[in-house]
Each structure stands twice: as C-alpha cells, then as structure tokens.
Amino acid sequence: MFTISNGIILKGQDLVPAKENIVVDDGRIIEMGKDVLEGKTIDVDGAVVCPSFINGHIHIGDSIIKDEGYGLSLSEMVKPPNGVKHKALANADDDELISAMSDSMWDMVYSGTTHFIDYREGGIKGVRLLRKASEGIPIKPIILGRDDSFYGEDPDLKQVRTAVRRLLKVADGIAPSGFGEITEDVARLIVEECSKHNKISSIHVAESESNQTESIEKSGRSEIEKGVLNGFDQLVHLTNPKNNDLELVSNSGSNAVVCPRANATLNVGVCRLNDMLNLGMKPLLGTDNVMLNSPNMLRELEFTLKLMSVYYKDYIVPSKLLQMATTNICSHDVNNIVQKTAINEGNCAEFVIFKSFSKNPYLNICNRSETKNILYIINKKCIV
Template sequence: MFTIANGVILKGENLVPSRENIVVDEGRIIEIGKESSEGKIIDVDGAVVCPSFINAHIHIGDSIIKDEGYGLSLSEMVKPPNGVKHVALSNASDEELIEAMKSSMWEMVESGTTHFIDYREGGIKGVKLLKEASKDIPIKPIILGRDDSFYGDDPDLGKVKVAVRKLLEIAEGIAPSGFGEITIDVAEIISRECEKAGKISSIHVAESESNQIESLNNYGLSEIEKGVKTNFSQLVHLTNPKNNDLELVSQSNQSTVVCPRANATLNVGVAPLNKMLELGLKPLIGTDNVMLNSPNMFRELEFSLKLMSIYHNDYLNPIDLLKMATTNVCGFKINDIIQKSMIMEGNFAEFIVCNSFSKNPYLNIINRCESKNILYTINKKFSI
C-alpha cells in the first residue's frame, strides 16, 4: 500500500483537476482525498497525476524497419501483400521481430503508455509472437489479428469464418487492413463473429482521398459508410470523410481512432478532429506504424494540438485532446476488453505522475512534458 501525496489529480472521465492524495492497495485506488494517507508516502508536491496513456492504434511489427520507405505512397508503404512493410515482415526472423517489438514497447512504457491496440499481421503466429514479446514488459497489448484468407476478389468464405474463429480464441479482436483489400462479405463475417464473441472488430477507413473515391466509384458508398453498415466496432483514421460520413458515425455507437502524425507522414490529409468533437464523437488517438513514427504519445499529442489549430483555424481544446489518449476509451463498449481505468476510487491504478511546469495541467502534459519528466508510472501489472 502507498499514497501519492499532494499532486494535482486529473480525476474521472472529464479529467477534473483537484489537489488530493491517492491511496493505492494491491493495484487499485482505494481512496482519494485531501487528508487520505496510508502506507508508504510518496510526496509529489504540485506534480500532475494523469491517467496513463492508451496508444489506440499501432502496428508494432513495423519496428523492424523504422524510417524505411519515407516518401513513398500509402499503398507502396503498407498495402498487403507487396507493400514495403509486408515484404519486410515476411523476410524477418521471429527473433528479429520479437526484439524489435520489445524495444518499441519499452519506449511506450518510458513515455507513459500502459495499453496499446495493435493491428497484428501474421495470423495466429503473429499474435503469439507479440504475446511472447510482451510477457515481461509492464504494458498491456490489445491484439487484433488478421489472416491472409481475408484478401482477394473471391475469398473462400468458409475458410474466412474458420480463420476468424481461431484468431478470436487467442486475440482480443480482428483487424483487416481496409475495404480496398476485402469484400463486403468478408467484412460482415468479421464484424458478426467478433460481436458474437464480445470482441473488437476494427478497420482502416478513409485514410486517403483516393481510397474514398475508389470506394464511391465502385460501390456507391464511401469507406466510412461501409464501416458503419458492416457494423465494425472501431473505425480508424476517417481522415477524408465525404458528405454526411461523420454525421453517420455520430449516430452509431462505434469507436473512432485518429492518427494525425501518420497521416501527415504519408501526406494523406488531416483528420477533421474539430468537427468530430462538434458532433459529439469521442475519438481515441494512436501513433500508427512504428516504421513511420515513434510510439511516443507525448509527441502525438503536441503535434495534434498545434496541427488542428492551424488547419481548422480554431483552437483545439486541450482537455478534449488529452481525453483521446486517456479516458475516452472508458466510455466505449470495447473497454470491457481493454479495461483501461480513469482515476476514481475502486478503479485499477493506471496513472502517471509528471513534473509540473505550468498552471494549466492539460497543456503541461501535452505541451511541456517529455519521457524524462515522468516521475512514476503506476499500473496494475507492475507497481512501485
């Protein structure tokens, strides 16, 4: 048992700042209060206590080819099966993949991340490799698998269903690349089987303008419309919405994820975060391919805050942005799988304690902090 004393705590789903103490026992927050004090006292006078980060979208297997292929198009970089990424993954040994993934996970831990959602290539073997790599690291991977049987113009739907069910026995969900690689029939099998299993179905949508145009020309539906109609529980990117795409998503109960740095690196656009927030969406945020960006959420948050303000000619509320990396996930059905906690009594202890540099605790985290400014990272897997 220990007490984090005299910190400025960002409490609850809305990250309300309050100068109080937090008592933690066996991985749970048992009391929050100005006079609360039990066990070992850790005085962090004036430091900011923030929920630890969830990196909501990452391809950690890319860790083996950091910064390779810079300047290539989205398809040349990541489209299966011949993109730079997929060729590199097919040529790498298991040992190379594990060591590279370990390195990226430690970088995430050191920069305040305790959970990440990974789009895992390589079928069942790929899922098992990430589980092996993460077993001794204080971080929780939420692994979404995929299988080569998903792809092609005329896939064997029987084989697809079998592959999905086998993956769901060991993974937290399924994540095909995008609608440019799978048929509607395959999409419906994935979302239906995931829903039956109570797991996550996730897919990239509207990452590029060309993807959207191709989808509209060939099917009369945007990729976002396809994602909503096929009932995926999570839609990633939404960088190039058309017509009433975002309104359609706002009327569904689907989780959304944005990846601004990856979109910028691949030159595919800027996610309309301001409009998403106006419509009542509560997006998550991720760093995407490790081959493109470091998995450091501090860097993602600062970049996004400033990019959105310039692009939309309006300031992005830093509270809303910080929620994307912390508590927004707690409001979605998928949190039953992720189990990421906000700072409240009775919840798991999942928070970071950072040096204070300014009177604004949100901008302090987003605009000032770096990995070296984290005093403590507390989570239920490993604790002080």
Template sequence: MFTIANGIILKGRDLVPRKENIVVDDGKIIEIGKDSREGKIIDVDGAVVCPSFINGHVHIGDSIIKDEGYALSLSEMVKPPNGVKHVALANASDDDLIEAMKNSMWDMVNSGTTHFIDYREGGVKGVELLRKASRDIPINPIILGRDDSFYGDDPDLSKVKIAIRKLLKIADGIAPSGFGEITMDVAEIISEKCEKASKISSIHVAESESNQIESLNKYGLSEIEKGVKSNFSQLVHLTNPKGNDLNAVSTGKPNVVVCPRANATLNVGVAPLNEMIKLGLKPLLGTDNVMLNSPNMLRELEFSLKIMSVCHNDYINPVELLKMSTTNVCGFKINDVIQKSMIMEDNFAEFIVFNSFSKNPYLNIINRAETKNILYIINKIFNV
C-alpha cells in the same frame, strides 16, 4: 501500500483537476482525498497526476523497419501483400520480430503508456508472437489479428470463417487492413463473428482521398459508410470524410481512432477532430505504424494540438485532446481492464506523475512534458 500526496489529480472521466492524495494498495486505488494518507508517502507537491495513456492504434510489427520507405505513397508503404511493410514482415525471423516489438513496448512504457491496440499481421502466429514478446513487460496489448485468406476479389468464405474462428480464440478481435483489400461479404462476416464473441472488429477507413474516391466510384458508398454499414465496432483514421460520413458514424456509434502524425507523414491529410467532438464522438489517439513514428503518446499529443489550428483553422480544446489518450477509452466496447483506466476509487492504479511547468495542467502534459519529465509511472504490475 503507498500514497501519492499533494499532486494535482486529473480525476474521473472528465479529467477534473483536484489537489488530492491517492492511496494505492495491492495495485488498486482504495481512497482519494485531501486527508487520505496511508503507507509509504510519496510527496509530489504540485506535480500533475494523469491517467496512464492508451495508444489507440499501433502496428508494432513495423518496429523491424523504422524509417524505411520514407516519402513513399500510402499504398507503397503499407498495402498488403506487396507494401514495404508486408515484404519486410514476411522476411523477418521470429527472434528479430520479437526483439523489435519488445523495444517498442518499452518505449511506450517509459513514456507513460499502459495499454495499446495493435493491428497484428501474420495470422495466429503473429498474435502468438506479440503475446510472447509482451510477457515480461508491464504493458497490456489489445491484439487485433488478421489472415491472408481475407484478401482478394473472390475469397473462399469457408476459409475466412475458419481463420476468424482460430483468431478469436487467442486475439482480442479482428482487423483487416481496409476496404480496398476485402469484399463486403468478408467485412460483414468479420463484424458478425466478433460481435458474437464480444470482441473488437476494426478497419482502416478514409485514410486517403484516393481511397474514398475509388470506393465512391466503385460502390456508391464511401469507405466510412461501408464501415458503418458493415457494423465494424471500430473505425481507424477517418482522415478524409465526405458528405454525411461523420453524421453516419455518430448515429451508428462505432468507436473512432485517429492518427494525425502518421497521416501527416504519409501526406494524406488530418482528421477533423473538432468536427468529431461537436458531433459527440469521442476519438482515441494512436501513433500508427512504428516504421513511421515513435509510439510515444506525448509526441502525438503535442503534434495534434498544433496541427488542428493549422489544417482546420480552429484550436482544439486541450482537455478533449488529453481525453483522447486516456479516458475516452472508457466508452469503448472492449474489455474491462480498459474500462477502468481512469483515476477513481476501486479502479486499477494506472497513472503518470509529471513535473509541473504550467498553471494549465492539460497543456502542462500536452505542450511541455517529455519522457524525462515523468516522475513516476504507476500501473497494476509496477510497485513503487
């Protein structure tokens, strides 16, 4: 048992700042209050205590080819099966892939991330490799699998169903690349099977303007409309919404994940976060391909804070931005471990203690903090 004392706690789902103490026992928060003090006392006077980060979208397999293919187009980099990424994954040994993924997970742990949602290539084997790589690391991967049988203009739907059934036995959901690679039949089968299994169905949508235009010309529907119509529970990117796209998302209520640094690196735009917030959406923030970016959420937060005012001529509320890497996940339709990722009594003890540089606790983290400024990272696996 221990007490984190005299810190500024960003408490509950709304990250309300309170000068209180946190008592932790056996990996859970058992009491929060000004006078709460039991066990070992860890005085963090004036420090900011924030829920640990969730990285909402990662391709951790890309860790084997960091910074390769820089300045290539989106399709050249990541479109299956011939993108730079997919060729590299096909040629990588299991040992090299596992070692690279381990290194990236430690990068996340050391910068305050305790959960990440991964788009895992390689079918059942790909999921198993990530499970193996994460076995001795204090982090929780939420693994979304995919299979090559999903792709093409005329896929064998019986093989698609078999692949989905096998994946859902060991994965937390299914995540094909995008609507440019799968048919609506495959999309609807994926979302239906995942819903029945109470697991995540996720897909990239509207990452580039060209993808949106192609979809509209070919189907009369934007990629975002197709994602909503297919009942995917999670849509990633939404960088280039058209017309009524965001209203359709707010009505259909799929979860939303945005990746500003990756979108900027690939020169495809920046998601309109303020517009999403005004519509009641609660996006998650993700770092996306490790080949493009470090999986460090502090870097993602600072970039997102500043790029919004440049690209959309409107400052983003730092409280809402910090929620995108922490408590917004509590509304997501995913497992109970994630649902409890906020600082409240009876929840898992999963939080970060930052040195204080600023009177604004949110900008203290987003605009000032670096990994070296983290005093403690507490999660249910780590003991002080």
C-alpha cells in the same frame, strides 16, 4: 499500500483537476481526499497525476523497419500483401521481430503508455509472437489479428470463417486492412464472428482521398459508410470524410481512432478532430505504424494540439485532446476487452505523474512534457 500526496489529480473521465491524495492498495485506488495518508507516502510536490496513456492504434510489428520507404505512397508502404512493410515482415526472423517489438513496448512504457491496440499481421503466429514479446513488460497489448485468406475479390468464405474463428481463440479481435482489400461479405463475416465471441472488429477507413474515391465509384458508398453499415466496432483514420460521413459515425455505435502524425507523414490529409468533437464524438488517438513514427503519445499529443490550431485557425480544447489519449476508451470500452480506467475510487491504479511546468495541467502534458519529465508510472501493482 502507498499514498501519492500533494499532486494535482486529473479525476474521472472528464479529467477534472483536484488537489487530493490517492491511496493505493493491491493495485487499486481505495481512497482519495485532501487529508488521506496511509502506508508509504510518495510526495510529488504539485506534480500532475494523469491516467496512463492508451495508444489507440499501432502496428508494432513495423518496429523492424523504422523509417524504411520514407517518401513512398500509402499503397507502396503499407498495402497488403506487397507493401514495403509486408515484404519485410514476411522475411523477418522471429527473434528479430520479438526483440524489436519488445524495444518499442519499453519505449511506450517509459513515455507513459500502459495499453495499446495493435493491428497484428501474420495470422495466429503473429499474435503469439506479440504475446511472447510482451512478457515481463508492464504494458497491456490488445491484439487484433488478420489472415491472408481475407483478401481478394472472390475469397473462400468458408476458409475465411475458419481463419477468423481460429484467430479469435488467441486474439482480442480482428482487423483487416481496409475495404480496398476485402469484400463486404468478408467484412460482415468478421463483424458477425467478433460480435458472437465478444471480441473487437476494426478496420481502416478513408485514410486517403483515393481510398474514398475508389469506394464510391465501385459501390456508391464511402469507406466510412461501409464501416458503419457493416457494424465495425472501431474505425481507424477517417481522414477524408465525405458528405455526412462523420455524422453517420457519431450516430452509430462505432468508435473512431485518429492518427495525425501518420497521416502527415503519408501526405494523406488532416483528420477533422474539431468537427468530430463538435458532433459529440469521443475519438481515440494512435501513433500508427512504428515504421513511420515513434510510439510516443506525448509527441502525438503535441503534434495534434498544434496541427489543429493551424488547420482550423482555432484551438482544440486541451482537456478533450488529453481524454483522447486516456479516458475516452472508458466511454466505449469495446466489448470490455481494454479495461482501461479513469482515476476514481475503486478503479485500478494506472496513472502517470508528470513534473509540473505550468498552471494549466492539460497543456503541462500535451504541450510541455517529455519522457524525461515523467516522475512515476503506476501500472496496477507496478511502479516504474
């Protein structure tokens, strides 16, 4: 048992600041208050206590090819099966891949991340390699798998269903690349099987303008519309919405994930974050491909904070931005797989303690903090 004392706590899903102490016992927050003190006391002297980060979208297998292919198009870089990353993954040695993924996970831990949602290539073997790479690291990977049988204009649906069912025995869900690579029959099958097994279904949508144009020309519907109508739990990117795409998502049960730095690196556009927030959406924030970006959520937060100011010529609300990296997952914990919690009594103790630089606790984290400014990372029973 220990007490974090004298900190500014960002409490609950809305991250409301309060000057309180936190008592932790056996990995859970058992009491909070101004005067509570039990067990060992850790005096953080006015530091900011924030829920630990969840990286809402990442391709951690790309850790083996950092910065390769810079300047190529989106398709040349990441479109399966012949993108730069897919060729590299196909030729990678297992030990090399495990080592590179482990290094990236430690990078995430030291920068305050305790959970991440990964789009994992390589079928069942790919999922198992990531599980092995995460052993002994205080981080929780939520692994969404895929299989090569998903792709093509005329896939064998029996083969696809078998592949999905086998994957779901080892993965937390299924995540095909996008509607440019799969048919809607495959999409419906994936969603159906994931729902049946209480697992996550996710897909990239509207990452580029060309993706959207091609989808509308072929089917009369945007990729975002297809994602919603086919019932995917999680839609990633939404960078180039058309017409009422965002309203459609906001009225559905689908969860949005945005990756501003990756979109910028690939020259595909700026996600409409302020518009999403104005519609009442609660998106997640992700760093996307490790080949493009470091998996550091602090860098993603600062970049997003300033990019939105330039794009909209208006400010994004800092507390809403920080929620995208922390407690928004609590609002729609997809199929209860992620199990990420806010700082409340009874919840798991998963939070990061940042050195204080300013009177605004949200900007203290989003605008000022670096990895070196993290004093403690509390992850259930682990203190880093």
